[in-house]
Amino acid sequence: MSPNPLTSVSMRAARWSATHPWRAIGGWLLLVAIAVGLAATVSPQEASDEDYRLGESGRADRWVHEAGLDAPDSEEVLVTAxxxxDGPLDQSTAEKAGARLVDAVGTLEGVDGVSEPQWNPDRTAMLISIQLARDHDDADPIVAAVADVRSDFPDLDVRQTGDLSLDDAIDERVADDLSSAEGISLPITLVLMLLAFGALIAAGIPVLLAATSVAVTIGISAPLSHLFPAEPTVTSMIVLIGMAVGVDYSLFYLKREREERARGRSTRDAVEIAAQTSGHSILVSGGAVICAMAGLFLMTDVTFNSLAMGSILVVAIAVLGSITVLPALLAKLGRWVDRPRVPLLWRLNRRLSGRLGEGGISRRVLGPVLRHPVVALIVGVAVVGALAVPALGMKTHSGNLDTLPGDIAEVQTIKAVIEEFPSExxxxQVVVRAPADDQAAVAAQLDDLGRRAAASGMFRAPSAPVENSDDGRTSVLELAMPFEESDDEVDEALLMLRDQLVPASVDSSGAEVAVGGGPAESLDAQERMSDRLPLIIAFVLVLTFLMMVFAFKSVPIALISTVLNLASVAVAFGLMTLVFQHGVGESLLDFTSPGFVIDWIPLFVLVVLVGLSMDYHVFVVSRIREHVERGLPARLAVQRGVSETAGVITSAAAVMVSVFAIFATLSMLEMKMMGVGLSAAILLDATLVRLVILPAALVLLGERAWWPRRPRRPQGSPVVEPDPALAVAGR
Structure with a gap:
């Protein structure tokens, strides 16, 4: 049988690296140094507001901006007792504080105007609005002025919020959350590696390789961001995904090399066998992750483009390091890779390996699965189905105030402002662009639109006249809706406005019309997601299917892989719906359910999960295939393949689950959703799916699992005789 091209690549890379270890190590260090230099000298280009414009709402926003009609940023200061x-608000003291604040803020650079203090109906709260100059993006001087007033009036609660201060607070919380996740994930990963290996060098190599892969990616991402503008969170995503896959790939390789050395093979032979087996699995798994992440490009959205580019790059670099510098390190270290041993952890490692290996797993889990594959398959599918059912009722919506952490002061303040000074x-926004000569006609049409909209009951009567640009070519009418932002009626009203009310009132033969505004942006994003999601799912599944066919030369194996990937995704969606839409576990995870799942999370979880779950699948199936090639019958090949990989799968899953579970502890709801969906699905995927459903399906298929041709033993390789103990366990 001709060797698999991926196997040939991994073997050639490992053979060269093991023969020239210092060149491989030096080349890797040079790559890291160049990347660090790029990060230090090239400023990344972050995505701008224009990059986020989408569909009709994006067109409306662009027209408004070009006409100079977009509202400048503003800040709000709320004064309460x-x-x-003791007692109610002292109104005279509040008015003094308000006057002081107006005087202090009104002279600041970048402030265009300050409103007179406004009282709520029962005069228990006073509001001061501060309008900023266009393109002014620094709220710090205003924050300082408000702080001075607050210190001078201790009996008052003087709080600030607004476009800039709220955004700054959210950005700071996101950065703190992700920084905390990064800081926690590294020591946890190192501890898990110590448990997996029981020796410092062996534990440190996967962490070091993953960390350097992340460093290289961050450096290369700086110049690439000028082609794909960077999302603010992309660096943290690179760190967390890079650590997860980088550690897992090194773990697979290192475990196999140690296993072969324990069988008495030389270091060089052990490295070559690891390259032939685990190296092949790493290439297939890395390719699957890259294919999955590439699906994000089909969204043609700056956020997903940035996340896709960062994820693809870090996975590709982690794969490169695993098949080059890792074999070089192992060849150079030899048996020193198991030094220095941590006595307690070394003994614990040996004990855990025994319990997770052939004895424990075969006897307690695989035994019943192999004896009763039909029952095991039915039970496994039933559990997966039950967990996935809630996904059928998943409701998505863009993030809003209800999805922000309530302990952010600016969030609390803006909610208080809305409560004391209710908005409409x-x-x-209905935006019309027409020749300047048609301005009067357009104004009349928009007035008619306002009357029709109010008569529909889905909109309030316009509270402000039509606003026109200086050149007379752009007109804007604002229509408020009597609903909460996340109500379904908001989308219904927008669709009615676009499809019925605007065409009935505005003559578009000589004009361009677009409906925009915040709710319209959310609707357009959801519609883009709904339209593209089936295409992305098909793209990801077809590519991973073709990759599995190419890697294993088996159609049934590729079909099983595709179905199991869908099962894992369905479980993740079901759990996110159950927890975040229906509020199950709110107190445990410390959040308040908004009643929906944030719209971009399902797509991101889908591609990440399809890619990462292939790690375990490819590793298990590759080991099973090895035994089939050596002449073992299908049932025993499954028995031995799953048993021998149980310890590695457990360690790899523990790394990924721990990394993503950290997200569930963060305060930002997006991070919680991603953490719960990924960690729970990966845990189930590495246990129920890969240890019950997969073996049961392969046993039931038997030799047919390897259609169109059964893997054959390479010429010259010995036939491995079945272990009698395993044969008994596998009956």
């Missing part, structure tokens, strides 16, 4: 003060509701 201090919680510690979500606002849609």
């Amino acid at each position: 201090d919680d510690a003060a 509701g979500p606002v849609a």
Whole structure:
């Protein structure tokens, strides 16, 4: 049988690296140094507001911006009685504080105007609005002025929020959350590696290789961001995905090399066998992750483009390091890779390996599965189906105030402002571009539109006249809706406005019309997601299917892989719906359910999960295939393949689950959703799916699993005789 091209690549790379270890190590260090230099000298280009424009709402936003009609940023200062003060708000003191604040803020650079203090109906709260100059993006001087007033009036609660201060607070919380996740994940990963190997050098190599892969990716991403503008969170995504896959790939390789050395093979032979087996698995798995992540490009969205580029790059570099510098290190270290041993952890490692290996797994899990594959398959599918059912009722919506952490002061303040000074509701903008000579006609048409919209009951009567640009070519009408931002009626109202009300009132033969505003942006994003999601799912599944066919030369194996990937994704969606839409486990995870799943999370979880779950699948199937090639019958090949990989799978799953579970502890709801969906699905995928459903399906298929041709033993390789003990266990 001709060797698999991927196997040939991994073997040639490992053979060269093991023969020239210092060149391989030096080349890797040079790559790291160049990447660090790029990160230090090239400023990344972050995505701008224009990059996020989408569909009709994006077109409306662009027209408004070009006409100079977009509202400048503003800040709000709310004055109420201090919680510690006795009695109601002292109105005279509040007015003094308001006057002081108006004087202090009004002279600041970048402030265009300050409103007179406004009282709520029962005069228990006072609001001061601060309008900023266009393109002014620094709220710090205003924050300082508000702090001075607050210190001078201790009996008052003087709080600030607004476009800039709220964004700054959210950005700071996101950075703190992700920084905390990165800081926690590294020591946890190192501890797991010590448990997996029981020796410092062996534990440190996967972590070191993953960390350097991340460093290289971050450096290369700086110049690439000028082609694909960078999302603010992409660096943290690179760190977390890079650590997960980088550690897992090194773990697979290192475990196999140690296993072969334990059988008495030389270091060089052990490295070559690891390259032939685990190296092949790493290439297939890495290719699957890259294919999955490439599906994000089909969204043609700056956020997903940035995440896709960062993820693909870090996975590709982790694969490169695993098949080059890792064999070089192992060849150079030899048996020193198991030094220095940590006595307690070394003994614990040996004990865990025994319990997770052939004895424990075969006897307690695989035994019943192999004896009763039909029952095991039915039970496994039933559990997966039960966990996936809630996904049928999944509701998605863009993030809003309800999805922000309530302990952010600016979030609390803006909610208090909305409560004390209720707004009219979500606002849609109808933007018309027409020749300046048609301005009067357009104004009349928009007035008619306002009357029709109010008569429909889905909109309030316009509270402000039509706004026109200086050149007379652009007109804007704002229509408020009497609903909460996340109500389904908001989308219904927007669709009615676009499909019925606007065409009935505005003559578009000589004009361009677009409906925009915040709610319209959310609707367009959801529609883009709904339209593209089936295409992305098909793209990801077809590519991973073809990759599995290419890697294993088996159609049934590729079909099983595709179905199991879908099962894992369905479980993740079901759990996210159950927890975040229906509120199961709110107190445990410390959040309040918004009643929906944030719209971009399902797609991101899908591609990440399809890619990462292939790690375990490819590793298990590759070991099973090895035994089939050596002449073992199908049932015993499954028995031995799953048993021999149980310890590695457990360690690899523990790394990924621990890394993503950290997300579930963070305060940002997006991070919680991603953490719960990925960690729970990967845990189930590495246990129920790969240890019950997969073996049961392969046993039932028997020799047919390797259609169109059964893997044959390479000429000259010995036939491995079945172990009688395994044969008994596998009956």
